[in-house]
Amino acid sequence: MNNYLLPLASLIGAALVIVLLVVYQRSSLATSTGFGRFLRRNGIVVSCYLILSLIGWLFFMIILPQLYMVDFSFSQNLPPSKIGGPEDVYTTQNYEYLLFGPQGGEESFNWLHLKIFLRTIIAAVVVTIIDLAICYPVAYYMAQVASSGRLRLLALCLLLPFWVNEILRAFAFRILFGSGGVMNSVLMWLGLTDQPVDFIRADVALYSGLSYAYLLLMIFPLYNAIESLDHNQIEAAKDLGCSWWRVHFEVVMPFAKPGIASGSTMVFMLSCGALAAPQILGGPSSLWFTQIIYQWFNTGGNWPQGAAYAFVLLLVCIIFVMAVMKLFKVSFGEIVK
């Protein structure tokens, strides 16, 4: 069924080469602009290589695998012998499953999965807000206050812990927040509690772990944005009567909005798609949506179902991010600047 993808790819490639050749033939260095000039300057061989490798990268690494997944998500989960057979027709049942559950089930909606889905999105929003709250002051300090020596030291302190791999970090957090862990020992020693708090069940460990994991992705866009703010504007705002928090709300944050948006987008997207941290740090009752996707692919052995779930997650995340950006009047162009 999806055997047409490869011939299609080679067809597109061939068409491109022909287009390039035609453009090359018709262009001369003196008169041509833009594309023709690019071809003349680099020669036809190098040009073809550059363009084809770029398109190849886009196509084979990004578009093609996703196309396969889209294809999967609309397919039926058939044993290999039946693939290509008469039963192999496109269907929306995988998507329907997420909404309505198994056919002939007791409930009219698949509440179990929908709730997990919603909780994952909300939790990712919470993680994003936590990261924003932690990173904004740090980024501001780094960008506008710290001397260059202090800045280097701080950047190093932020970067070094991320050499530790994700799994190790997650398990370390588990120990930290475990019932016999450092947190509980300290709390009990201080007399704040006489019984160990179950941080894992309360998802404290999960939120901490996720927030920590994506800290840098928030700090650096924020730092970049705030760093380009002229310090005189901060002083001007103070001089015109702003208290310190007003300076931030009126001048620094509006200016840093693209950085805030780009950091938040990354943290949100990656939190939604995180797997290891929820697996290791999540409480026994809290499943992350990615864990369900993983189950479909892995233990469930149902790739089409997994692909459909993953696509819904991706689409909803994109729509959500777009909506929030619209709300805060950030354009997409500003984010990637």
Next chain:
Amino acid sequence: MSSNVELENLNIRFGDFHAVKNINLNIRDGEFFSFLGPSGCGKTTILRAVSGFNDPSDGQIRIGGEDMLGYGPNERPTALVFQNLALFPLMSVAENISFSLKVRGVSKAQRRKKADELLDMIALSGQGDKLPSELSGGQRQRVAIARALAVEPKVLLLDEPLSALDLKLREHMRVELRRIQQKVGITFIYITHDQGEALTMSDRIAVMSHGVMQQVGTAQEVYDNPATPFVASFVGENNSIYGTVTRLENGYAQIKTCFGELTGRNEQNLAVGDFATLFIRPQNLSLMADEPFENIIETRVNDQVFEGEFEHLHLVGDRRNLVVSLVNDGNIPAFEKGALISVGFKSECAVVLPAGDMAYE
């Protein structure tokens, strides 16, 4: 309430570096006061101390008699116009101007009204909805001033506000600034390294060098009666001739120089035997015609430069060239390089000062 600005024994240090040294000054209510000095002499540092961005290491700053220590920039009756303007790029011109009112919780309608008033004053009526980036340099300049005035400060502080503009606009803005100051009637403290600006706009000028205040006075006082060699050489063009005092006579001092004995006013009570420098302005040196001058310098021509209304004659001096400025009346003779000529000046036009640091451009 009066809003004079008093600086008392003001000292500012950055670590070991002594940026502002022991300044004592009373800037009067409603005065247009300028700090004039070369870049790096500590002007901005003083201004920032007055506006509350850095604290004096020693001494006091009082505005209207009240010690300002412990008041932040947002609590002082001052407003600062930044050297690079620091307009908020994401806000419209009107929002920029009324920003301080927004911070103070003034209603939107009143803010708009005030912004329109100020836009009228700076001759930008109807341009309130533009972004600062859509204005020209001179217009942005005026917006920055309007933004600072919206606070209704008692003291407006301006840090080289015209330095980014081109010459013609700068000259126009001098008049404009003076007009605005007279209209609002508050104290302006103006910083510049451009003596032309200071001389044309100010009621009084403080000339600064290396953190030290050299002289305070009106433009005429500073120009005609410089107190130190630095002021004499920094404010306006001046020729300097070195020597030793040989004779004193009712307010005049005669000094022995490489051009012979020369006499000038002795305003700084020099004594016989002191090392001294005589300053004589280029326009006060004349070619020897029939007038008998008390002081005559005989030297060689180095260069003759045509300047339009003037012609500058560069003569070999004792350390630097002596410059003679001749009004171009159409019959200035042409001199050959190396020709021997005599120039003269009246003693009352020259001033003799103790030898000391000069300003070299």
